[in-house]
Amino acid sequence: MTISVSTTTFHVIDLETRMPFHFGNVEVTEIPKLFLRVETDVDGATQEGIATGGLIPGWFYKDPEMSLDEGIQNMVAVFQSAADIARNLDPEPTAFAFWRSLYEAQREWASDTSFPPLLWSYGVSLVEQAVIDAVCRETNTTFASAVRENLLGIDLGSVYDELAPFKPKELLPERPRRATAVRHTVGLDDPLTNPELVDSRPDDGLPLTLAEYVREDGVNHFKIKLSADPETDRDRLARIGEVLANLDVDDYLCTVDANEGYDSAEDFKHQWSDHMSEPALRAIFDRLEYVEQPLPRDEAFTPETRELFLGWDDAPPIIIDESDGRIDSTGTALEYGYAGTSHKNCKGVFKGIINACLIAHRNQTDAERQYVICAEDLTTVGPVELLQDFAVTATIGADHVERNGHHYFRGLHSFPKKIQETVLAVHGDLYRHHSDGFATLDIDGGTVDLNTTVDAPFGVAPLYDTSQFAPLNTWLSERNG
Numbered sequence: 001m002t003i004s005v006s007t008t009t010f011h012v013i014d015l016e017t018r019m020p021f022h023f024g025n026v027e028v029t030e031i032p033k034l035f036l037r038v039e040t041d042v043d044g045a046t047q048e049g050i051a052t053g054g055l056i057p058g059w060f061y062k063d064p065e066m067s068l069d070e071g072i073q074n075m076v077a078v079f080q081s082a083a084d085i086a087r088n089l090d091p092e093p094t095a096f097a098f099w100r101s102l103y104e105a106q107r108e109w110a111s112d113t114s115f116p117p118l119l120w121s122y123g124v125s126l127v128e129q130a131v132i133d134a135v136c137r138e139t140n141t142t143f144a145s146a147v148r149e150n151l152l153g154i155d156l157g158s159v160y161d162e163l164a165p166f167k168p169k170e171l172l173p174e175r176p177r178r179a180t181a182v183r184h185t186v187g188l189d190d191p192l193t194n195p196e197l198v199d200s201r202p203d204d205g206l207p208l209t210l211a212e213y214v215r216e217d218g219v220n221h222f223k224i225k226l227s228a229d230p231e232t233d234r235d236r237l238a239r240i241g242e243v244l245a246n247l248d249v250d251d252y253l254c255t256v257d258a259n260e261g262y263d264s265a266e267d268f269k270h271q272w273s274d275h276m277s278e279p280a281l282r283a284i285f286d287r288l289e290y291v292e293q294p295l296p297r298d299e300a301f302t303p304e305t306r307e308l309f310l311g312w313d314d315a316p317p318i319i320i321d322e323s324d325g326r327i328d329s330t331g332t333a334l335e336y337g338y339a340g341t342s343h344k345n346c347k348g349v350f351k352g353i354i355n356a357c358l359i360a361h362r363n364q365t366d367a368e369r370q371y372v373i374c375a376e377d378l379t380t381v382g383p384v385e386l387l388q389d390f391a392v393t394a395t396i397g398a399d400h401v402e403r404n405g406h407h408y409f410r411g412l413h414s415f416p417k418k419i420q421e422t423v424l425a426v427h428g429d430l431y432r433h434h435s436d437g438f439a440t441l442d443i444d445g446g447t448v449d450l451n452t453t454v455d456a457p458f459g460v461a462p463l464y465d466t467s468q469f470a471p472l473n474t475w476l477s478e479r480n481g
Contacts, residue, residue, distance in 0.1 A: 094153025228261025309337025
């Protein structure tokens with residue numbers, strides 16, 4: 001097989017959130033979604049593929065001094081660079097080899113810029129997703145089968161020597177998951193019950209408070225955001241535990257996300273130990289699976305962090321997220337005492353598969369530690385982005401996945417009616433028709449059905465016409481006035 005890219009086109013649609021939310025101290029009220037369409041040559045046959053990314057610079061920078069416009073300009077620059085490089089690469093024998101060549105060329109380009117690895121690699125992953133989509137469509141193969149049959153040419157040993165003897169199918173679950181639990185995000189400002197609503201609620205027919213999500217969708221997996229302020233977090237965690245108890249939710253699981261909030265590993269350990277000693281927080285901590293990214297990305301891999309984490313006998317499982325900027329960041333994290341990492345397609349599909357294989361191998365060979373690969377969200381929504389993400393999380397066997405796009409956006413309300421009708425017709429297990437007339441995620445008993453997603457080429461059955469959205473350059477001109 002040979003893979004090359006001949007054409008790349010970008011289009012944009014603006015999505016407004018139902019309510020503001022935060023990445024650290026950055027407030028978000030809108031997220032433009034960028035569609036990439038590629039034309040590829042797959043063994044002499046022309047095939048198209050698509051991918052979607054969010055223009056949401058706050059997560060990549062978390063710099064309150066950076067304007068939204070500057071952040072978006074930087075994101076557009078890395079996407080355009082990756083697309084330009086992809087069109088000029090020589091043909092490669094596999095999709096994986098194409099990705100590695102693209103990654104190295106983008107890394108070299110970014111070395112002359114101030115763009116962080118987490119950002120410039122996002123440009124690579126967007127092209128990567130579109131190319132995978134094209135290969136799966138052309139070969140009439142699902143993503144899960146393409147990974148297990150190694151049609152994509154994944155070379156695990158090219159990143160981690162310890163994985164050189166293995167193929168992905170030897171370390172991944174035998175079959176993809178066909179349903180997964182939704183781990184509902186409880187943001188710092190999200191209301192827990194109706195009396196806590198301080199602003200007028202959106203009139204959109206969807207749940208808003210934690211209590212409503214429990215009652216209406218049956219969710220029993222939760223991702224709780226931490227502020228890293230001891231008193232605030234103590235009160236918040238206790239209140240969440242109380243709300244769940246009052247709703248008679250006993251069999252639940254939760255994770256916490258500190259969003260880089262603690263200054264040092266020592267500060268985190270001190271505050272965590274204080275929380276653990278609080279009787280009012282016992283219900284939450286008894287059901288806690290892991291802690292996500294407590295330290296700033298620049299503090300995550302220091303000698304002091306390594307010494308403390310490796311010597312902390314009763315530490316909770318701690319994973320990286322924002323520190324996962326390079327292909328081998330997860331291996332580095334394990335050396336520093338972390339339990340693992342998160343998967344998001346924006347950080348790389350092939351990297352996510354390799355990380356899942358590394359975690360599986362460590363769990364098989366090291367009985368002294370617990371290793372974690374989890375699935376987290378970056379406000380992904382359909383009709384493309386969410387489904388491609390689910391295709392990967394199903395393949396690596398994630399039994400619960402953080403999903404916040406269904407909370408912060410009004411389903412697919414902002415997309416053209418024809419797209420919503422197509423989604424309902426083709427992916428009617430994952431989406432339902434809301435009584436107010438729009439397509440929205442179908443969460444039943446806290447889970448979503450992934451059958452049509454797993455059986456599609458790369459999560460998405462239709463090859464949508466992305467030209468119905470604004471061309472990127474036109475969108476930029478209008479935005480800049």
